[in-house]
Amino acid sequence: MSGKPDIVIRGGTVVDGSGGPMFSADVAISDGCISAVGTILESGIDEIDARGRLVMPGFVDVHTHYDAQVTWANQITPSSCNGVTTVLMGNCGVGFAPVRPEDHDMLISVMEGVEDIPEVVMREGLPWTWASFPDYLDMLSARQFDVDVATQVPHAALRVFVMGKRGAEREEATAADRKAMAQLTAEGIRAGAFGFSTSRLLQHQTAEGEPIPSYGAAEAELAEIANAVADVGRGWLQVVGDYGAAIDQEFGLLTRLAKRSGRPLTLTLLQTHAYPEQWQDLLARIAAANADGIQITGQVRGRPTSTLLGFELSENPFLGCPSWQELAPLTIDERVSVLRDPSFRARLIAEPAGNSAQIKRLRDWDWIYPFGDPPEYEPDPSMSIGAEARRRGADPAEIAYDLMLENNGRAILYHPMTNYADGGMDAVHEMLGHPNTLIGLGDGGAHVGIMCDATDMAHTLTYWTRDRERGPKHGIEDMVRRLTSTNAQAIGLKDRGSIAPGMRADINVVDYDALQLNAPEVHYDLPAGGKRILQYCTGFDATLVAGVPTWRNGKATGSLPGRLLRSSH
Helix, strand or coil: CCCCEEEEEEEECCCCCCCCCCEEEEEEEECCEEEEEEEECCCCCEEECCCCCEECEEEEEECCCCCCCHHCCCCCCCCCCHHHEEEECHHCCCCCCCCCCHHHHHHHHHHHHHCCCHHHHHHHHCCCCCCCCCHHHHHHHHHEEEEEEEEEEHHHHHHHHHHCHHHHHHCCCCCCHHHHHHHHHHHHHHHHCCEEEEEEECEECCCCCCCCCCCCCCEEEEEHHHHHHHHHCCCCCCEEECHHHHHHHHHHHHHHHHHHHCCCCEEEECCCCCCCCHHHHHHHHHHHHHCCCCCCEECCCCCCEEEEEEECCCCCCCCCCCCHHHHHHCCHHHHHHCCCCCHHHHHHCCCCCCCCCHHHHHHHHHHHHHHHHCCCCCCCHHCCCHHHHHCCCCCCCHHHHHHHHHHHHHEEEEECCCCCCCCCHHHHHHCCCCEEEEEEECCCCCCCCCCCHHHHHHHHHHHHHHHCCCCCCCCCHHHHHHHCHHHHHHHHCCCCCCCCCCCCCEEEEHHHCCEEECCCCEECCHHHHCCEEEEEEEEEEEEEEEEEEEEECCEECCCCEECCCCCCC
Protein backbone atom coordinates (compact mmCIF):
# COMPACT_ATOMS: atom_id res chain seq x y z
CA MET A 1 0.00 0.00 0.00
CA SER A 2 1.48 3.33 -1.01
CA GLY A 3 0.21 6.77 -0.01
CA LYS A 4 -2.05 7.66 2.85
CA PRO A 5 -5.27 5.62 3.00
CA ASP A 6 -8.50 7.56 2.61
CA ILE A 7 -9.89 5.93 5.76
CA VAL A 8 -8.53 3.57 8.38
CA ILE A 9 -11.07 1.73 10.52
CA ARG A 10 -8.96 1.29 13.60
CA GLY A 11 -8.90 -1.44 16.24
CA GLY A 12 -12.12 -3.29 15.46
CA THR A 13 -13.06 -6.95 15.54
CA VAL A 14 -13.51 -8.06 11.95
CA VAL A 15 -16.30 -10.45 10.97
CA ASP A 16 -15.15 -10.74 7.40
CA GLY A 17 -18.18 -12.33 5.70
CA SER A 18 -16.45 -15.64 4.95
CA GLY A 19 -17.99 -17.46 7.90
CA GLY A 20 -14.55 -17.87 9.48
CA PRO A 21 -13.70 -16.83 13.05
CA MET A 22 -13.70 -13.12 13.82
CA PHE A 23 -10.34 -11.46 14.43
CA SER A 24 -8.87 -8.15 15.54
CA ALA A 25 -7.54 -5.92 12.75
CA ASP A 26 -7.44 -2.49 11.23
CA VAL A 27 -9.03 -1.96 7.81
CA ALA A 28 -7.56 0.52 5.34
CA ILE A 29 -9.62 1.97 2.49
CA SER A 30 -8.35 3.69 -0.63
CA ASP A 31 -10.25 4.71 -3.77
CA GLY A 32 -13.43 2.99 -2.65
CA CYS A 33 -11.84 -0.40 -2.02
CA ILE A 34 -10.27 -2.18 0.92
CA SER A 35 -6.52 -1.79 0.51
CA ALA A 36 -5.29 -3.66 3.59
CA VAL A 37 -6.54 -5.67 6.55
CA GLY A 38 -4.23 -6.17 9.53
CA THR A 39 -2.03 -3.85 11.53
CA ILE A 40 -2.05 -0.51 9.69
CA LEU A 41 0.80 1.67 10.92
CA GLU A 42 0.09 4.65 8.73
CA SER A 43 -2.71 7.01 9.68
CA GLY A 44 -5.57 7.59 7.28
CA ILE A 45 -6.81 10.89 5.95
CA ASP A 46 -9.85 10.03 8.06
CA GLU A 47 -10.05 7.47 10.84
CA ILE A 48 -12.93 5.58 12.44
CA ASP A 49 -12.35 4.34 15.97
CA ALA A 50 -13.72 0.79 16.02
CA ARG A 51 -12.39 -0.32 19.38
CA GLY A 52 -15.05 -2.49 21.01
CA ARG A 53 -16.94 -2.65 17.71
CA LEU A 54 -17.56 -5.29 15.04
CA VAL A 55 -16.46 -4.48 11.49
CA MET A 56 -18.39 -6.41 8.85
CA PRO A 57 -19.41 -6.10 5.20
CA GLY A 58 -22.51 -4.12 4.29
CA PHE A 59 -25.62 -6.25 3.91
CA VAL A 60 -26.76 -7.32 0.43
CA ASP A 61 -30.56 -7.48 0.18
CA VAL A 62 -31.70 -9.59 -2.77
CA HIS A 63 -35.44 -9.01 -2.40
CA THR A 64 -36.67 -5.41 -2.48
CA HIS A 65 -39.25 -3.33 -4.34
CA TYR A 66 -37.59 0.06 -4.59
CA ASP A 67 -38.40 0.27 -8.32
CA ALA A 68 -40.48 3.41 -7.80
CA GLN A 69 -38.62 4.95 -4.87
CA VAL A 70 -35.30 5.03 -6.73
CA THR A 71 -36.85 7.30 -9.36
CA TRP A 72 -37.59 10.09 -6.85
CA ALA A 73 -35.44 9.46 -3.76
CA ASN A 74 -31.72 9.38 -3.11
CA GLN A 75 -31.83 7.86 0.35
CA ILE A 76 -33.12 4.31 0.01
CA THR A 77 -34.58 4.00 3.48
CA PRO A 78 -35.45 1.96 5.46
CA SER A 79 -32.75 -0.33 4.03
CA SER A 80 -29.84 2.11 3.96
CA CYS A 81 -30.29 3.19 7.59
CA ASN A 82 -30.23 -0.45 8.71
CA GLY A 83 -26.88 -1.59 7.36
CA VAL A 84 -27.86 -2.51 3.79
CA THR A 85 -25.45 -1.28 1.13
CA THR A 86 -26.72 -3.14 -1.98
CA VAL A 87 -30.34 -3.79 -2.97
CA LEU A 88 -31.82 -5.92 -5.75
CA MET A 89 -35.25 -4.74 -6.89
CA GLY A 90 -37.68 -5.85 -9.59
CA ASN A 91 -38.76 -8.93 -7.66
CA CYS A 92 -42.03 -10.87 -7.96
CA GLY A 93 -42.50 -9.96 -11.61
CA VAL A 94 -43.54 -6.36 -10.90
CA GLY A 95 -41.83 -3.17 -12.03
CA PHE A 96 -42.11 -0.24 -14.40
CA ALA A 97 -40.19 -1.21 -17.52
CA PRO A 98 -40.55 -1.89 -20.33
CA VAL A 99 -43.67 0.21 -20.70
CA ARG A 100 -45.76 2.07 -23.28
CA PRO A 101 -47.36 5.38 -22.26
CA GLU A 102 -50.84 3.94 -22.50
CA ASP A 103 -49.93 1.24 -19.97
CA HIS A 104 -48.65 3.44 -17.15
CA ASP A 105 -51.93 3.06 -15.25
CA MET A 106 -51.83 -0.73 -15.56
CA LEU A 107 -48.35 -1.01 -14.08
CA ILE A 108 -49.29 1.37 -11.27
CA SER A 109 -52.34 -0.80 -10.54
CA VAL A 110 -50.20 -3.93 -10.45
CA MET A 111 -47.69 -2.38 -8.07
CA GLU A 112 -50.41 -0.89 -5.88
CA GLY A 113 -52.21 -4.20 -5.59
CA VAL A 114 -49.19 -6.46 -5.14
CA GLU A 115 -46.89 -4.27 -3.09
CA ASP A 116 -49.27 -1.87 -1.33
CA ILE A 117 -47.71 1.34 -2.63
CA PRO A 118 -50.45 4.00 -2.87
CA GLU A 119 -51.55 4.92 -6.38
CA VAL A 120 -51.36 8.66 -5.69
CA VAL A 121 -47.73 8.32 -4.56
CA MET A 122 -46.68 6.60 -7.77
CA ARG A 123 -48.78 8.85 -9.97
CA GLU A 124 -47.08 11.94 -8.58
CA GLY A 125 -43.61 10.45 -8.06
CA LEU A 126 -42.87 8.41 -11.18
CA PRO A 127 -41.33 10.57 -13.93
CA TRP A 128 -41.96 8.04 -16.74
CA THR A 129 -38.98 9.24 -18.76
CA TRP A 130 -38.34 5.77 -20.19
CA ALA A 131 -39.96 3.17 -22.41
CA SER A 132 -37.58 0.23 -22.84
CA PHE A 133 -35.81 -1.54 -20.01
CA PRO A 134 -32.43 -0.18 -21.15
CA ASP A 135 -34.00 3.30 -21.06
CA TYR A 136 -35.02 2.70 -17.43
CA LEU A 137 -31.47 1.66 -16.55
CA ASP A 138 -30.03 4.70 -18.31
CA MET A 139 -32.32 6.93 -16.25
CA LEU A 140 -31.17 5.22 -13.03
CA SER A 141 -27.52 5.41 -14.03
CA ALA A 142 -27.75 9.20 -13.91
CA ARG A 143 -29.01 9.15 -10.32
CA GLN A 144 -27.16 8.92 -7.00
CA PHE A 145 -28.10 6.92 -3.91
CA ASP A 146 -26.89 5.95 -0.46
CA VAL A 147 -26.84 2.29 -1.58
CA ASP A 148 -26.02 0.51 -4.81
CA VAL A 149 -29.13 -0.62 -6.72
CA ALA A 150 -29.54 -3.57 -9.04
CA THR A 151 -32.52 -4.57 -11.17
CA GLN A 152 -34.37 -7.52 -12.70
CA VAL A 153 -36.65 -7.72 -15.74
CA PRO A 154 -40.23 -8.05 -14.39
CA HIS A 155 -42.59 -10.47 -16.11
CA ALA A 156 -45.82 -8.50 -15.57
CA ALA A 157 -44.43 -5.38 -17.26
CA LEU A 158 -42.93 -7.49 -20.03
CA ARG A 159 -46.22 -9.23 -20.72
CA VAL A 160 -48.23 -6.00 -20.89
CA PHE A 161 -45.61 -4.37 -23.12
CA VAL A 162 -45.69 -7.23 -25.63
CA MET A 163 -49.34 -8.29 -25.46
CA GLY A 164 -51.19 -5.17 -24.30
CA LYS A 165 -54.66 -5.90 -22.98
CA ARG A 166 -54.28 -9.60 -23.85
CA GLY A 167 -51.30 -9.76 -21.52
CA ALA A 168 -53.08 -7.93 -18.73
CA GLU A 169 -56.01 -10.34 -19.06
CA ARG A 170 -53.63 -13.31 -18.92
CA GLU A 171 -54.38 -14.74 -22.34
CA GLU A 172 -51.99 -17.44 -23.48
CA ALA A 173 -49.01 -16.01 -25.33
CA THR A 174 -48.61 -16.81 -29.01
CA ALA A 175 -45.32 -17.97 -30.49
CA ALA A 176 -44.66 -14.39 -31.60
CA ASP A 177 -45.45 -13.10 -28.10
CA ARG A 178 -43.09 -15.60 -26.51
CA LYS A 179 -40.31 -14.72 -28.90
CA ALA A 180 -40.72 -10.99 -28.24
CA MET A 181 -40.70 -11.49 -24.45
CA ALA A 182 -37.60 -13.63 -24.68
CA GLN A 183 -35.81 -11.05 -26.82
CA LEU A 184 -36.74 -8.20 -24.46
CA THR A 185 -35.59 -10.20 -21.44
CA ALA A 186 -32.23 -10.81 -23.10
CA GLU A 187 -32.03 -7.13 -24.03
CA GLY A 188 -32.66 -6.13 -20.41
CA ILE A 189 -30.03 -8.45 -19.01
CA ARG A 190 -27.48 -7.42 -21.62
CA ALA A 191 -28.19 -3.82 -20.58
CA GLY A 192 -27.42 -4.71 -16.97
CA ALA A 193 -30.35 -6.49 -15.27
CA PHE A 194 -29.42 -9.29 -12.91
CA GLY A 195 -32.15 -11.67 -13.97
CA PHE A 196 -35.83 -12.18 -14.67
CA SER A 197 -38.63 -12.31 -12.09
CA THR A 198 -42.16 -13.65 -12.12
CA SER A 199 -45.11 -14.25 -9.79
CA ARG A 200 -47.33 -17.30 -9.87
CA LEU A 201 -49.08 -16.32 -6.64
CA LEU A 202 -52.86 -15.86 -6.72
CA GLN A 203 -52.60 -13.54 -3.72
CA HIS A 204 -50.76 -11.09 -5.98
CA GLN A 205 -53.57 -9.06 -7.52
CA THR A 206 -54.01 -5.66 -9.11
CA ALA A 207 -55.63 -2.78 -7.26
CA GLU A 208 -58.89 -3.85 -8.94
CA GLY A 209 -58.61 -7.34 -7.44
CA GLU A 210 -57.62 -9.19 -10.61
CA PRO A 211 -54.72 -11.66 -10.79
CA ILE A 212 -51.61 -9.92 -12.13
CA PRO A 213 -50.58 -10.47 -15.76
CA SER A 214 -47.95 -13.12 -15.02
CA TYR A 215 -50.27 -15.37 -13.02
CA GLY A 216 -50.82 -18.71 -14.72
CA ALA A 217 -48.34 -18.09 -17.55
CA ALA A 218 -47.77 -21.29 -19.50
CA GLU A 219 -44.59 -23.28 -19.19
CA ALA A 220 -43.78 -22.69 -22.85
CA GLU A 221 -43.71 -18.93 -22.20
CA LEU A 222 -41.50 -19.23 -19.13
CA ALA A 223 -39.22 -21.75 -20.82
CA GLU A 224 -38.55 -19.49 -23.80
CA ILE A 225 -37.73 -16.60 -21.45
CA ALA A 226 -35.48 -18.87 -19.34
CA ASN A 227 -33.67 -19.97 -22.48
CA ALA A 228 -33.06 -16.32 -23.36
CA VAL A 229 -31.48 -15.78 -19.95
CA ALA A 230 -29.31 -18.80 -20.59
CA ASP A 231 -28.25 -17.47 -23.99
CA VAL A 232 -27.04 -14.24 -22.38
CA GLY A 233 -25.09 -16.36 -19.91
CA ARG A 234 -25.82 -14.44 -16.71
CA GLY A 235 -28.70 -13.66 -14.40
CA TRP A 236 -31.07 -15.78 -12.34
CA LEU A 237 -34.77 -16.60 -12.35
CA GLN A 238 -36.72 -15.30 -9.34
CA VAL A 239 -40.13 -16.83 -8.65
CA VAL A 240 -42.85 -16.50 -6.05
CA GLY A 241 -45.65 -19.02 -6.33
CA ASP A 242 -48.44 -21.08 -4.86
CA TYR A 243 -47.69 -24.67 -3.92
CA GLY A 244 -50.17 -26.27 -1.55
CA ALA A 245 -51.90 -29.19 -3.22
CA ALA A 246 -50.18 -28.28 -6.53
CA ILE A 247 -46.65 -28.71 -5.18
CA ASP A 248 -45.74 -31.53 -7.56
CA GLN A 249 -46.90 -29.59 -10.60
CA GLU A 250 -45.40 -26.24 -9.57
CA PHE A 251 -42.07 -27.46 -8.27
CA GLY A 252 -41.74 -29.74 -11.28
CA LEU A 253 -42.19 -26.75 -13.59
CA LEU A 254 -39.57 -24.71 -11.73
CA THR A 255 -37.11 -27.59 -11.74
CA ARG A 256 -37.49 -27.99 -15.48
CA LEU A 257 -36.93 -24.25 -16.01
CA ALA A 258 -33.76 -24.29 -13.94
CA LYS A 259 -32.48 -27.48 -15.57
CA ARG A 260 -33.08 -26.53 -19.18
CA SER A 261 -31.72 -23.00 -18.75
CA GLY A 262 -28.74 -23.92 -16.61
CA ARG A 263 -29.34 -20.70 -14.68
CA PRO A 264 -29.89 -20.43 -10.91
CA LEU A 265 -33.51 -20.22 -9.81
CA THR A 266 -34.61 -18.78 -6.48
CA LEU A 267 -38.08 -19.19 -4.99
CA THR A 268 -39.88 -17.74 -2.00
CA LEU A 269 -39.94 -20.16 0.94
CA LEU A 270 -42.18 -19.53 3.95
CA GLN A 271 -44.09 -21.54 6.52
CA THR A 272 -47.79 -20.96 5.89
CA HIS A 273 -50.71 -21.58 8.22
CA ALA A 274 -52.56 -23.52 5.53
CA TYR A 275 -49.64 -25.93 4.93
CA PRO A 276 -47.50 -25.63 8.06
CA GLU A 277 -45.15 -28.51 7.19
CA GLN A 278 -44.76 -27.87 3.46
CA TRP A 279 -41.65 -25.73 3.88
CA GLN A 280 -39.82 -28.88 4.92
CA ASP A 281 -41.02 -30.68 1.80
CA LEU A 282 -39.85 -27.76 -0.35
CA LEU A 283 -36.45 -27.71 1.32
CA ALA A 284 -36.07 -31.43 0.70
CA ARG A 285 -36.98 -30.98 -2.97
CA ILE A 286 -34.55 -28.06 -3.28
CA ALA A 287 -31.77 -30.14 -1.72
CA ALA A 288 -32.49 -33.03 -4.11
CA ALA A 289 -32.41 -30.68 -7.11
CA ASN A 290 -29.04 -29.29 -6.07
CA ALA A 291 -27.71 -32.81 -5.58
CA ASP A 292 -28.65 -33.37 -9.23
CA GLY A 293 -26.74 -30.26 -10.30
CA ILE A 294 -29.83 -28.03 -10.65
CA GLN A 295 -29.25 -24.69 -8.90
CA ILE A 296 -32.29 -23.79 -6.80
CA THR A 297 -32.37 -21.76 -3.61
CA GLY A 298 -35.19 -20.92 -1.25
CA GLN A 299 -35.44 -17.28 -0.22
CA VAL A 300 -36.31 -17.06 3.47
CA ARG A 301 -36.63 -14.29 6.01
CA GLY A 302 -35.37 -14.20 9.57
CA ARG A 303 -38.78 -13.54 11.12
CA PRO A 304 -42.48 -13.83 10.25
CA THR A 305 -44.10 -11.97 7.41
CA SER A 306 -46.13 -9.61 9.53
CA THR A 307 -48.64 -6.83 9.19
CA LEU A 308 -48.65 -3.94 11.63
CA LEU A 309 -51.98 -2.61 12.88
CA GLY A 310 -52.70 0.78 14.37
CA PHE A 311 -54.90 3.85 14.31
CA GLU A 312 -52.28 5.72 12.23
CA LEU A 313 -51.52 2.80 9.90
CA SER A 314 -53.34 1.57 6.80
CA GLU A 315 -54.99 -1.31 8.67
CA ASN A 316 -56.53 -1.86 12.09
CA PRO A 317 -59.21 -4.19 13.50
CA PHE A 318 -61.94 -1.54 13.12
CA LEU A 319 -61.37 -0.89 9.43
CA GLY A 320 -64.73 -2.39 8.46
CA CYS A 321 -66.80 -0.58 11.08
CA PRO A 322 -69.14 2.16 9.79
CA SER A 323 -67.96 4.67 12.41
CA TRP A 324 -64.35 4.24 11.34
CA GLN A 325 -65.24 5.96 8.08
CA GLU A 326 -65.78 9.14 10.08
CA LEU A 327 -62.14 8.99 11.18
CA ALA A 328 -60.52 7.93 7.92
CA PRO A 329 -60.10 11.48 6.48
CA LEU A 330 -58.72 12.92 9.74
CA THR A 331 -55.12 13.46 10.78
CA ILE A 332 -53.84 11.18 13.49
CA ASP A 333 -54.13 13.88 16.16
CA GLU A 334 -57.72 14.58 15.12
CA ARG A 335 -58.47 10.87 15.20
CA VAL A 336 -57.03 10.49 18.68
CA SER A 337 -59.20 13.32 19.96
CA VAL A 338 -62.29 11.43 18.81
CA LEU A 339 -60.99 8.00 19.87
CA ARG A 340 -60.53 9.21 23.44
CA ASP A 341 -64.23 9.98 23.71
CA PRO A 342 -65.75 7.11 25.80
CA SER A 343 -69.02 7.25 23.88
CA PHE A 344 -67.24 6.90 20.53
CA ARG A 345 -65.14 4.05 21.95
CA ALA A 346 -68.28 2.19 23.03
CA ARG A 347 -69.96 2.78 19.68
CA LEU A 348 -66.98 1.64 17.57
CA ILE A 349 -66.35 -1.48 19.64
CA ALA A 350 -70.03 -2.48 19.46
CA GLU A 351 -70.30 -2.10 15.69
CA PRO A 352 -70.05 -5.11 13.35
CA ALA A 353 -66.81 -5.06 11.37
CA GLY A 354 -67.95 -7.22 8.45
CA ASN A 355 -67.08 -10.69 7.27
CA SER A 356 -64.60 -10.14 4.46
CA ALA A 357 -61.37 -12.14 4.44
CA GLN A 358 -59.47 -8.95 5.23
CA ILE A 359 -61.61 -8.13 8.25
CA LYS A 360 -61.38 -11.69 9.55
CA ARG A 361 -57.60 -11.41 9.32
CA LEU A 362 -57.61 -8.09 11.15
CA ARG A 363 -59.60 -9.71 13.97
CA ASP A 364 -57.72 -12.97 14.22
CA TRP A 365 -57.18 -12.20 17.90
CA ASP A 366 -55.13 -15.27 18.79
CA TRP A 367 -52.53 -14.19 16.26
CA ILE A 368 -52.40 -10.49 17.11
CA TYR A 369 -50.00 -9.20 19.76
CA PRO A 370 -48.84 -5.98 21.41
CA PHE A 371 -45.63 -4.94 19.65
CA GLY A 372 -43.68 -2.92 22.17
CA ASP A 373 -40.53 -0.85 22.04
CA PRO A 374 -38.17 -2.50 21.34
CA PRO A 375 -40.49 -4.63 19.22
CA GLU A 376 -40.92 -8.34 19.95
CA TYR A 377 -41.07 -10.53 16.84
CA GLU A 378 -41.39 -13.92 18.60
CA PRO A 379 -44.02 -13.35 21.30
CA ASP A 380 -45.35 -16.26 23.28
CA PRO A 381 -48.90 -17.22 22.20
CA SER A 382 -50.03 -16.54 25.77
CA MET A 383 -49.40 -12.84 25.06
CA SER A 384 -51.89 -12.59 22.19
CA ILE A 385 -54.91 -10.28 22.35
CA GLY A 386 -57.16 -13.33 22.33
CA ALA A 387 -55.37 -14.97 25.25
CA GLU A 388 -55.43 -11.75 27.25
CA ALA A 389 -59.14 -11.33 26.58
CA ARG A 390 -59.84 -14.81 27.91
CA ARG A 391 -57.81 -14.11 31.04
CA ARG A 392 -59.75 -10.93 31.70
CA GLY A 393 -63.11 -12.18 30.50
CA ALA A 394 -63.13 -9.14 28.21
CA ASP A 395 -63.93 -8.34 24.59
CA PRO A 396 -60.67 -8.58 22.60
CA ALA A 397 -61.76 -5.56 20.55
CA GLU A 398 -61.71 -3.46 23.72
CA ILE A 399 -58.19 -4.60 24.53
CA ALA A 400 -56.98 -3.90 21.00
CA TYR A 401 -58.61 -0.45 21.02
CA ASP A 402 -56.97 0.55 24.30
CA LEU A 403 -53.56 -0.78 23.28
CA MET A 404 -53.59 1.10 19.98
CA LEU A 405 -54.61 4.29 21.78
CA GLU A 406 -51.38 4.26 23.78
CA ASN A 407 -48.51 6.56 22.77
CA ASN A 408 -50.97 9.23 21.63
CA GLY A 409 -52.74 6.79 19.35
CA ARG A 410 -49.56 5.69 17.65
CA ALA A 411 -49.05 2.32 19.36
CA ILE A 412 -48.82 -0.70 17.07
CA LEU A 413 -50.14 -4.26 17.15
CA TYR A 414 -48.24 -7.11 15.51
CA HIS A 415 -49.82 -9.83 13.35
CA PRO A 416 -47.42 -12.56 12.17
CA MET A 417 -48.94 -14.24 9.11
CA THR A 418 -46.23 -16.66 7.95
CA ASN A 419 -43.36 -18.45 9.70
CA TYR A 420 -45.44 -18.59 12.89
CA ALA A 421 -47.86 -21.48 12.48
CA ASP A 422 -46.31 -23.17 15.53
CA GLY A 423 -46.49 -20.04 17.69
CA GLY A 424 -42.72 -19.60 17.48
CA MET A 425 -39.82 -19.43 15.06
CA ASP A 426 -38.19 -22.87 15.27
CA ALA A 427 -39.01 -23.32 11.58
CA VAL A 428 -37.15 -20.10 10.81
CA HIS A 429 -34.13 -21.32 12.75
CA GLU A 430 -33.98 -24.40 10.53
CA MET A 431 -34.49 -22.39 7.33
CA LEU A 432 -31.66 -20.03 8.25
CA GLY A 433 -29.29 -22.93 8.76
CA HIS A 434 -30.05 -24.74 5.51
CA PRO A 435 -27.28 -24.72 2.88
CA ASN A 436 -29.71 -24.00 0.03
CA THR A 437 -31.39 -20.88 1.41
CA LEU A 438 -30.80 -17.16 1.00
CA ILE A 439 -31.91 -14.49 3.46
CA GLY A 440 -34.24 -12.07 1.68
CA LEU A 441 -37.97 -11.27 1.44
CA GLY A 442 -37.76 -7.99 3.37
CA ASP A 443 -39.70 -6.25 0.57
CA GLY A 444 -38.04 -2.88 1.13
CA GLY A 445 -40.03 -0.14 -0.59
CA ALA A 446 -43.29 -2.10 -0.54
CA HIS A 447 -46.26 -2.53 1.82
CA VAL A 448 -45.40 0.90 3.12
CA GLY A 449 -48.50 1.38 5.27
CA ILE A 450 -48.71 -2.04 6.94
CA MET A 451 -45.19 -3.42 7.42
CA CYS A 452 -41.51 -2.62 7.60
CA ASP A 453 -39.78 -5.96 7.08
CA ALA A 454 -36.85 -4.35 5.26
CA THR A 455 -35.27 -4.20 8.73
CA ASP A 456 -35.18 -7.99 8.90
CA MET A 457 -31.46 -8.09 8.10
CA ALA A 458 -30.52 -5.97 11.12
CA HIS A 459 -32.97 -7.98 13.23
CA THR A 460 -31.47 -11.25 12.01
CA LEU A 461 -28.06 -10.12 13.19
CA THR A 462 -29.26 -9.29 16.69
CA TYR A 463 -32.01 -11.79 17.30
CA TRP A 464 -30.52 -14.96 15.87
CA THR A 465 -27.02 -14.47 17.27
CA ARG A 466 -27.69 -12.70 20.59
CA ASP A 467 -31.24 -12.17 21.81
CA ARG A 468 -33.34 -15.26 21.18
CA GLU A 469 -34.55 -17.01 24.33
CA ARG A 470 -37.26 -19.34 23.03
CA GLY A 471 -34.93 -21.72 21.25
CA PRO A 472 -31.48 -22.18 19.67
CA LYS A 473 -29.53 -19.40 18.00
CA HIS A 474 -26.94 -19.22 15.19
CA GLY A 475 -23.31 -18.17 15.23
CA ILE A 476 -22.62 -14.55 14.38
CA GLU A 477 -19.97 -15.39 11.77
CA ASP A 478 -22.41 -17.55 9.82
CA MET A 479 -25.24 -15.02 9.97
CA VAL A 480 -22.92 -12.26 8.73
CA ARG A 481 -21.79 -14.54 5.88
CA ARG A 482 -25.39 -15.12 4.89
CA LEU A 483 -26.27 -11.43 4.98
CA THR A 484 -23.25 -10.44 2.91
CA SER A 485 -21.06 -12.69 0.76
CA THR A 486 -23.65 -15.45 0.24
CA ASN A 487 -26.19 -13.03 -1.19
CA ALA A 488 -23.62 -11.12 -3.21
CA GLN A 489 -22.33 -14.28 -4.84
CA ALA A 490 -25.85 -15.57 -5.49
CA ILE A 491 -26.63 -12.65 -7.80
CA GLY A 492 -23.21 -12.59 -9.41
CA LEU A 493 -21.53 -9.75 -7.47
CA LYS A 494 -17.95 -10.77 -6.89
CA ASP A 495 -16.60 -7.42 -5.73
CA ARG A 496 -18.37 -7.12 -2.38
CA GLY A 497 -19.58 -9.07 0.63
CA SER A 498 -16.26 -9.63 2.41
CA ILE A 499 -13.64 -7.68 4.31
CA ALA A 500 -10.53 -8.46 2.27
CA PRO A 501 -8.00 -6.49 0.21
CA GLY A 502 -9.31 -5.59 -3.22
CA MET A 503 -12.97 -5.85 -2.25
CA ARG A 504 -15.34 -2.92 -2.45
CA ALA A 505 -15.40 -0.99 0.84
CA ASP A 506 -19.06 -1.53 1.69
CA ILE A 507 -18.72 -1.82 5.45
CA ASN A 508 -20.71 -1.63 8.69
CA VAL A 509 -19.07 -0.64 11.97
CA VAL A 510 -21.39 -2.03 14.63
CA ASP A 511 -21.76 -1.56 18.36
CA TYR A 512 -23.01 -5.12 18.68
CA ASP A 513 -23.99 -4.94 22.34
CA ALA A 514 -26.09 -1.83 21.72
CA LEU A 515 -27.55 -2.88 18.35
CA GLN A 516 -31.33 -2.71 18.60
CA LEU A 517 -34.27 -2.03 16.30
CA ASN A 518 -36.44 0.82 17.47
CA ALA A 519 -40.22 0.77 17.25
CA PRO A 520 -41.58 1.62 13.77
CA GLU A 521 -42.90 5.12 13.18
CA VAL A 522 -45.08 6.67 10.49
CA HIS A 523 -43.54 9.33 8.25
CA TYR A 524 -45.36 11.44 5.65
CA ASP A 525 -42.45 11.90 3.26
CA LEU A 526 -43.56 10.14 0.07
CA PRO A 527 -44.70 12.05 -3.00
CA ALA A 528 -48.14 13.64 -2.55
CA GLY A 529 -47.52 13.51 1.22
CA GLY A 530 -47.98 9.76 1.24
CA LYS A 531 -47.27 7.92 4.47
CA ARG A 532 -44.94 5.04 5.09
CA ILE A 533 -43.62 3.11 8.06
CA LEU A 534 -39.95 3.65 8.84
CA GLN A 535 -37.88 1.84 11.42
CA TYR A 536 -34.44 2.90 12.57
CA CYS A 537 -31.78 1.02 14.45
CA THR A 538 -29.48 2.04 17.30
CA GLY A 539 -25.96 0.65 17.18
CA PHE A 540 -24.68 1.23 13.64
CA ASP A 541 -21.73 3.52 14.30
CA ALA A 542 -21.03 3.85 10.59
CA THR A 543 -22.15 2.47 7.25
CA LEU A 544 -19.80 2.97 4.30
CA VAL A 545 -20.62 2.54 0.62
CA ALA A 546 -17.57 2.44 -1.65
CA GLY A 547 -15.52 3.73 1.27
CA VAL A 548 -17.75 6.77 1.85
CA PRO A 549 -19.68 7.05 5.13
CA THR A 550 -23.38 7.33 4.31
CA TRP A 551 -24.76 6.91 7.84
CA ARG A 552 -23.04 7.79 11.13
CA ASN A 553 -24.63 7.01 14.50
CA GLY A 554 -28.12 6.83 13.05
CA LYS A 555 -27.87 10.02 11.00
CA ALA A 556 -27.49 10.33 7.24
CA THR A 557 -24.27 12.04 6.23
CA GLY A 558 -25.74 13.34 2.98
CA SER A 559 -23.13 11.53 0.88
CA LEU A 560 -24.52 9.56 -2.07
CA PRO A 561 -21.82 7.24 -3.41
CA GLY A 562 -24.30 4.54 -4.49
CA ARG A 563 -25.00 3.93 -8.16
CA LEU A 564 -26.89 1.64 -10.50
CA LEU A 565 -25.12 -1.70 -10.84
CA ARG A 566 -25.08 -3.41 -14.21
CA SER A 567 -24.57 -7.14 -14.49
CA SER A 568 -21.60 -8.36 -16.46
CA HIS A 569 -19.88 -11.61 -17.34
